[in-house]
Amino acid sequence: MRELRVTPIKNGTVIDHIPAGLALKVLKILGIGDAVTSTVTVAMHVPSQAMGWKDIVKVEDRELGGRELEKIALIAPTATVNVIRNYNVAEKRPLALPDWAVGILRCANPNCISNVREPIESSFVVRSKNPLRVVCKYCDRELEDIVSHIL
Amino acid sequence: MSSFRGRDVLSIRDFTPADIQLVLRTARKMVPIATGEKRSRSLEGKILSTLFYEPSTRTRLSFESAMARLGGRALGFSSAEGTSVQKGETLADTIRMVEAYSDAIVLRHPHEGAARLAADFTEKPVINAGDGAGQHPTQTLLDLYTIWDEKGAFEGQNVVLVGDLKYGRTVHSLAYALAELGAHLTFVSPPTLEMPAEILERVKEKGLSFRAAHRLEEVIREADVLYVTRIQKERFPDPQEYEKVAGSYRVDMEVLRDAKRGLIIMHPLPRVTEIAPEVDRTKHAVYFKQAFNAVPVRMALLDLILGDGV
Numbered sequence: 001m002r003e004l005r006v007t008p009i010k011n012g013t014v015i016d017h018i019p020a021g022l023a024l025k026v027l028k029i030l031g032i033g034d035a036v037t038s039t040v041t042v043a044m045h046v047p048s049q050a051m052g053w054k055d056i057v058k059v060e061d062r063e064l065g066g067r068e069l070e071k072i073a074l075i076a077p078t079a080t081v082n083v084i085r086n087y088n089v090a091e092k093r094p095l096a097l098p099d100w101a102v103g104i105l106r107c108a109n110p111n112c113i114s115n116v117r118e119p120i121e122s123s124f125v126v127r128s129k130n131p132l133r134v135v136c137k138y139c140d141r142e143l144e145d146i147v148s149h150i151l
Numbered sequence: 152m153s154s155f156r157g158r159d160v161l162s163i164r165d166f167t168p169a170d171i172q173l174v175l176r177t178a179r180k181m182v183p184i185a186t187g188e189k190r191s192r193s194l195e196g197k198i199l200s201t202l203f204y205e206p207s208t209r210t211r212l213s214f215e216s217a218m219a220r221l222g223g224r225a226l227g228f229s230s231a232e233g234t235s236v237q238k239g240e241t242l243a244d245t246i247r248m249v250e251a252y253s254d255a256i257v258l259r260h261p262h263e264g265a266a267r268l269a270a271d272f273t274e275k276p277v278i279n280a281g282d283g284a285g286q287h288p289t290q291t292l293l294d295l296y297t298i299w300d301e302k303g304a305f306e307g308q309n310v311v312l313v314g315d316l317k318y319g320r321t322v323h324s325l326a327y328a329l330a331e332l333g334a335h336l337t338f339v340s341p342p343t344l345e346m347p348a349e350i351l352e353r354v355k356e357k358g359l360s361f362r363a364a365h366r367l368e369e370v371i372r373e374a375d376v377l378y379v380t381r382i383q384k385e386r387f388p389d390p391q392e393y394e395k396v397a398g399s400y401r402v403d404m405e406v407l408r409d410a411k412r413g414l415i416i417m418h419p420l421p422r423v424t425e426i427a428p429e430v431d432r433t434k435h436a437v438y439f440k441q442a443f444n445a446v447p448v449r450m451a452l453l454d455l456i457l458g459d460g461v
Contacts, residue, residue, distance in 0.1 A: 111283050113264040118241050120268060138264025139285055140162070142349060 006043045012060040014082045015072065020045050022076050023055035025147060029071045030059060038062060051078075064093065071104050073097045074132065075147050097129050105134065106149045112139035122151070155455035159270045160278040163288040163324045168332055174292055175299050177451035178444070184220050185447040193458045194223035200253035201227030202245070203280070204236065204260045209420070209442070210280050210289075214257050217449035223457070226253065246272045255457055258282075276456050284320050290419060291324040293448040295332070297441040298376055301415045305332035309373050313339040314380035314400055314425060316346040321419045322380055323350050330354040336361040337370050341396045344386065367400060372409045377402065377435075379418045379425050403427035407435065417441050 018026055023042050027033070032040050038061040048054040063083050064072075072079060073095040083091040103121035107114045114122045114136065124134040124143060134143050143149055155173070159165075166174075183189040199218045203211050206229055215225040228234050235245065242265060249256055250273040258266050259280040266279035266286070281287040295305075302308055310329055312322050316338055326336055327350065336354065338346045342365060354361055364370050371377070379402055387393035401424060402416060418426060418438040430436055 109263060111261070111263050113242070113260075113262040113268045113282075116242075116262055118268060119243050120271070136264065138267050139283075140264070 006041055006046075006056060006058065008087055009039075009041075009058050009060050009084055010087055012038070012058060012062055012084050013064050014084060015057045015059075015064075016054070016080045016082065017048070017051060018055040018057065018076045018079045019051070020053035020055055023057055025075050025150075026055075026057050026072060026079075029068060029075070029150060030057075030064075032059075067104055069093060069095055070098055070101065071150055074101065074104065074150060077129070077132075097126055097132070099126055100124065100137075101126060101134055104151055105143060105146065106151050107136045107139060107141070108143055108145070108149055109136065109139050109141050112136060112141070114138045155452075156457075157276050158456060159266075159276050160288050160452060160456070161266050161270060162279070162286045163291045163328050166288070166328075171292070171295060171328065171332065174448065174451050174455065175296050177455060178292075178296050178447045179300065181220075181447035181450040181454070185217070185443075185450055187220075191220065192222035193454055194218065194221035197223040197255075197457050198253040199223060199225045199227075199255050199257060199453065199457075200249045201225055201229075201257045201280075202249065202259070203227065203229045204231045204258075204265075206230050207259050207281060209445070210259060211257075213445040214278075214280065214449050214453075217446050217453055220446070221450055221454060221458075223453070227257070242268060243272045246277075249273075250275050255453070278452065278456075281320075284318065286324060287320055288324065289445075289449055289452065290321050291328055292452070293441065293444045294321065294325050294378070294417065294419070295328060296444050296448045297417060297437060298329075298334075298415075300444070301437055302375060302413075305329065305334045308334045308375045309337065310334045310376040310378065311337045311339060311367075311370050311374040312346075312378045312380070313367055313402075315344045315382045315386065316340040316380070317344040318383070318386065319380040322378065323347070325378065326350055327353055330357040330359045330361075333359075334376075335359075337374070338363045339365065339367050339370060339400070341365065341382070341400070344382065367402070367406055368409075371406060372411070374414055375411065377410075377414060377416045379416060379422070381421075381423055381425055397424065401425055401427065402430060404429055404433075407433070410435065 041058040043056040081093040082089045101124040123137040127133045184191045218225045246269045255276045257278045257280050263283040263285035265282045270277040382397045415437045416435045
């Protein structure tokens with residue numbers, strides 16, 4: 001008998017093909033744990049034909065927007081995002097890294113003007129997408145350890 | 152070549168080699184005006200704001216002198232004390248206010264990226280006069296002017312950068328610009344103060360090779376330009392270690408015994424002990440001339456940005 005590990009959802013978003021082990025980082029990006037009013041299902045280390053192992057995150061009653069998708073693209077560019085309406089895939093939202101990462105990363109340089117109280121958003125130019133390399137628009141430093149600097 | 156009128160000067164990387172050559176040629180024409188031999192009114196009626204959030208007497212005075220020599224006026228402050236910054240005003244707001252009072256803004260600020268932020272908040276040209284450990288493009292331009300003026304060209308010159316290459320901000324921008332202009336670079340530093348990998352990568356991107364050494368004696372024979380920087384005491388937890396390291400990079404007559412006759416020695420100043428006073432009397436020493444060059448180079452920039460010429 002086929003075992004159903006993750007049940008279908010009626011409305012919401014399914015983020016599939018997350019590289020194994022990164023589901024918790026995706027939850028952090030989605031702000032899960034703060035003020036979430038719907039059900040979130042996480043499957044970790046699931047067999048995948050294409051990837052070997054993968055993670056899946058399902059968020060009920062919520063459709064993801066631009067910045068959330070950009071943040072997910074930063075850590076899991078291979079993930080797929082499907083919007084579910086009435087149990088059907090209503091929309092596949094493409095995950096594309098922008099040329100500029102605006103307002104989604106914090107500069108690691110404590111002396112950078114973007115870490116001071118000024119009316120600006122952080123801004124990084126994406127110098128390379130694979131491997132991912134970003135450079136702060138303001139202090140011109142390359143950001144190491146991108147994942148832990150997601151806002 | 153890009154047009155200079157109204158443009159920002161934020162990083163030396165915004166300058167093409169043709170831009171740099173234009174600044175250098177213009178600076179040479181400015182020398183008789185900078186010394187007071189000739190007079191110019193080319194910036195009459197123009198006002199320059201000099202906003203110095205941290206003191207830098209040499210940079211501020213040379214900008215103000217440059218503006219005055221061209222018939223313009225300068226206003227501003229020389230430290231954040233006593234200004235609205237202390238009341239908590241953001242840099243963005245200060246810039247929006249100052250924009251109304253002047254035609255261009257010179258900014259010195261302790262935070263990296265401050266000049267780029269300022270440029271985003273004003274239509275007026277912003278000149279970066281040093282942002283924390285970041286860029287100081289007008290210093291680079293006056294260093295380049297000094298080399299060009301003394302040696303006539305960049306291509307094929309053996310330029311040795313010695314001292315603190317890790318934290319010394321002037322050497323980072325200079326290395327980048329010299330690589331772009333075709334000079335051969337040699338980096339001499341203690342192992343703990345080597346040129347950061349990021350800068351080396353950018354030099355390599357220009358398709359140029361460079362050498363790294365730990366001892367000055369190994370490279371002095373071939374040097375055409377020796378650019379000396381200060382090794383700061385606070386970089387060393389152990390004062391004895393500092394004395395030892397600093398002593399081994401000291402330029403004196405003994406070190407210069409095998410040097411080329413035409414070698415020039417530069418230093419952004421202030422120096423402490425890294426160049427012996429006896430060297431001052433030799434033809435090699437150009438560091439005081441380099442300090443004077445700040446005025447014609449900044450005049451050239453101001454005239455290109457604000458003037459009706461070029």
